[in-house]
Amino acid sequence: MTIFVLTGAGVSAESGLGTFRDKDGLWSRFDPMKLATPEAFAHSPDEVHAFYNMRRQNLLSAEPNAAHRALAHLEVGLAERGDRLFLCTQNIDDLHERAGSQRVVHMHGELLKARCTACGETMPWRQDLGVEVPCPSCRRSGGLRPHVVWFGEMPLEMDAIDDALREADLFVAIGTSGSVYPAAGFVSEARRHGIRTWEINLEPSDNARQFDEGRYGPASEAVPAWVEHILMR
Numbered sequence: 153m154t155i156f157v158l159t160g161a162g163v164s165a166e167s168g169l170g171t172f173r174d175k176d177g178l179w180s181r182f183d184p185m186k187l188a189t190p191e192a193f194a195h196s197p198d199e200v201h202a203f204y205n206m207r208r209q210n211l212l213s214a215e216p217n218a219a220h221r222a223l224a225h226l227e228v229g230l231a232e233r234g235d236r237l238f239l240c241t242q243n244i245d246d247l248h249e250r251a252g253s254q255r256v257v258h259m260h261g262e263l264l265k266a267r268c269t270a271c272g273e274t275m276p277w278r279q280d281l282g283v284e285v286p287c288p289s290c291r292r293s294g295g296l297r298p299h300v301v302w303f304g305e306m307p308l309e310m311d312a313i314d315d316a317l318r319e320a321d322l323f324v325a326i327g328t329s330g331s332v333y334p335a336a337g338f339v340s341e342a343r344r345h346g347i348r349t350w351e352i353n354l355e356p357s358d359n360a361r362q363f364d365e366g367r368y369g370p371a372s373e374a375v376p377a378w379v380e381h382i383l384m385r
């Protein structure tokens with residue numbers, strides 16, 4: 153059996169990283185079209201770097217929560233019985249990895265990595281970034297950017313995601329409002345393949361009707377309960 157899990161900002165909310173669309177969420181204080189697009193970066197790189205430097209600092213002082221740990225436990229529990237977890241996250245934090253998840257597909261990239269637009273090199277990055285910072289690989293300045301997928305850019309590992317969506321026996325969306333594509337379209341893709349769909353969220357999302365089942369409550373409670381239910385079967 154293969155379970156496809158898609159996580160969003162709600163799974164990291166209780167780790168203090170905030171979400172995007174909840175009231176006083178990130179996008180209510182910052183305009184994504186002014187900060188999370190290649191055009192924004194070309195037009196005001198310092199502003200975009202400052203936005204991601206603030207989020208990188210927040211992340212370095214955040215800890216995984218029980219939802220991240222439960223999903224790491226699910227990966228091991230399924231593998232022990234010959235089943236598979238395909239964990240795809242929209243999040244750019246590393247909390248799934250820090251909780252012990254071995255295989256995490258970061259379709260929107262990773263905040264703790266930088267990419268050089270001059271030489272194409274991608275590298276781990278934990279300190280502040282800026283236009284004056286030279287690329288450790290090609291030594292040129294001005295080309296380093298956060299290794300994240302901005303609006304209008306192609307998400308990563310889409311072939312692996314499409315393959316896993318076709319093979320899955322169960323699709324579970326956790327802590328996502330289902331408002332950003334193509335991730336928001338995965339549930340209807342799963343339904344087209346006749347796959348059962350679950351939503352685990354604080355409250356029903358706008359596209360809750362597309363899910364066969366729903367479990368609602370804070371992820372740190374709802375996810376461990378769901379994982380226990382799955383591994384008991």
Ligand code: BV8
Pocket residue numbers: 159160161162163165166171172173174177188242243244260300301302303304305306307326327328329330331332333334335352353354355357369370371372
């Ligand atoms: C692309 C990285 C094309 C940066 C992000 C149709 C098809 C394809 C594209 C589009 C389309 N329509 C529109 C588009 C364009 C666009 C889009 O979707 N726009 C939206 C606004 C309509 N999509 C794109 O641009 C994508 N690229 O399509 O490229 C292409 C094709 C070929 C060649 C080139 C290009 C790229 C989108 C990626 C953007 N980058 N992140 C960064 O983080 O700064 S998106 C960002 O927002 C996140 O990564 C995440 O994906 C999204 C936020 O969503 P959520 O994670 O769901 O968070 P949210 O706050 O919304 O919801 C939180 C949920 O948790 C809520 O439901 C809440 O109730 C719940 N919750 C809260 N607390 C808890 C909780 N649940 C449990 N427990 C709790 N405690």
